[in-house]
Amino acid sequence: MTNKLRVGLLSTAALDVPGSMRVYAELLSQALAAHAPDIEAHLIELAPAQPRGGLSQRFEMLALPLRARRCRSENIDLWHILDGSRAYLAEGLRGAPVVITAHDIIPVLQQRGRFPGAPTVGRAARWLWRRNGRAMRMAALLICDSECTRRDVNDAFGRAGMARVVPLPVRPGLVANGGGELTAREPGLILHLGNNGFYKNRAQVLRIFAALDRSLARRLVMIGPAPAPALRELASALGIEAWVQWVEDAEDVQVANWYHRASLLVFPSLYEGYGWPVLEAMTFGLPVVCSNAGSLPEVAGDVAPCLAPDDLAGYVREIEWLLRDPAVAQARSEAGRRWAEGFGLERFARDMSAAYRAACDGVKR
Template identity: 30%
Template sequence: MRIALNARILQAPRTGIGHYLAELVAALVAEPDLELSLFHGWGWSGDLPAAAMPGYSRLTPWLRRVPGAYQARRWLEQRRFDQGQSQAIDLYHEPSLWPLAFKGPTIITLHDLTHLHYPSTQPAARLKEIERRLGQGVQQARLILTDSQYVADEAQRYFGLSRERFVVAPLGVAARFHPRSIEALQETLKPQGVQPHAYFLCVGTLEPRKNLSLALHAHAQLPEPMRQRFPLLIVGMAGWEHGQFSDELQKALATGLVRLLGYLPDEQVAQLVAGARALVFPSLYEGFGLPVLEAMASGTPVIVTRRSAMPEVAGDAGNYIEPDDVDGLRDAMSRLIDDQAHWLECRDAGLQQAKLFSWGRCAKVTARAYRQAMGG
């Protein structure tokens, strides 16, 4: 069975959906009856790109400013996609938002409905395209993959579709996320001026949905000696309208007790996750929450909000807070510093919870969905 996968998102520096696609493709290789053909926006290949397209980060802001740029790029991609359909494609899988036109069976992955809950997180032109095309894409798809039951349930209600149209394929955790010895962490952590298990970490694109301000306020409420010993590190690329954090973030950065590290290579992120005292992930909405799973697999306790899909991921291993509870987050951070027995319990519970997830399992569920959509 030849499967066409739209891999254009891998032109960009990899964040959530990019990591999903790369790991899924690697795991699908184990399915002997599948042959993958990857569409990269300008052509086709059987291989994943080794890195993002040079200059992509400069191109994206330009697209936001030019009227009709999204539509023009979409038209060109459709032309290129059509040219490759001579490969006798049996099924087309669109892993991100809305599919290109295809006459055969189509499957889409719907990771979340962020554009409904937080439309301000999307540039206006992109939001308009999502609203115009996502409904058509959902109707086009024979089956809709979701990362969590939460997203399957809310999409079923919103689009008025039957439960049978949805297949839940929980994400996995990459091999680079695993517990590491203190000695193995020193090389990465020393340039950041921190010691293993002596800092808090936030991971994610800088955008309002991630609720970074709660982490900043809670950390600021810790006693100063504690903040000196356990600074807050933030890893992630700038998102849409990230500037609204600028004053608050600049004040925190000026203290030297909060450090913005920006977008980092995957291996460096994995080491920072493994070395943290805890991952602080106070997001308002997630279709899954991949950093939570990655932290647990690394032996790092997690502090998360009891919202959207995150309880499905963290299970009993999560330290849960409300998304507006500064005192609750401060207390959770403080306890993970002062109570070593609690820290060890959270570490062990997270390691056990992470074992429930794997990219191999995600690939098997996805492959079964392919066969189902083909009538097998």
């Protein structure tokens, strides 16, 4: 029998703040416990609380390698840093090879001019990503959520052959929260999930909705943090503020409910390292119209149209077609459900276990 591999999962996601990194840590722990008998995973929390900005946040950043150093006494065969934006904490690790999950490297791509018109990357972020880059170049293996991210990582850090794709799974907890009697779809309800980051392209969502036939597209629900003032001003300028509902910091029960209620998800991101909402929407049978940027064509497969982020006319055409033709919407719904079934916890655990073994074998050679 293969000896169990003892893996230290290093999480830097604050326990008191929900978010994708918190979800990733919990999903990976759950998947390995249930479906990887050859892995003995230990989740190690390095950031128990969210820093309150300013100096405290900078201190937290500097303290992470010191906290990681305290873990050296752990009996661990392999370290796994779960958030590549904190890859620099590898500086404090010794005694076992390190793997790092690179979910995306958007700040690096920004510095390289990948996104015209994007905000300038600040001095602190540039310094941080230089440290992250050094850590990623030294890691035994990089784990990427998508082939797109793997290509970006290889190009930026020269890790060809040392980066492996492990796609993210559908969240069982989210699906469970959507169980029970299904909520009826609300005709003409357009849904978007995303933060205020430039790459989420929330302004384009507003422009798309404003261009739609109002007899078909009757309401827009935007789930995420409080909108930036410029977004509210844009909604007002477009004359659509009466039809836009901002749902701030929704919990899983609310998100599942909106996935059930909506008529479709629109997702015109400028870039995504993965694009979880697309896969989640499909799990709930919600048709999707998304962009062709970043990893989204990988996540959407052949079951959703993928358009250029700035193709306003294309989004209007595809959305109105879905809203006018229930048969097309139903076919997309069924195809999406089938596609999403391939992204389960068992596959996630299997792929991750294989990545861990590959990292250890590479170090031994």
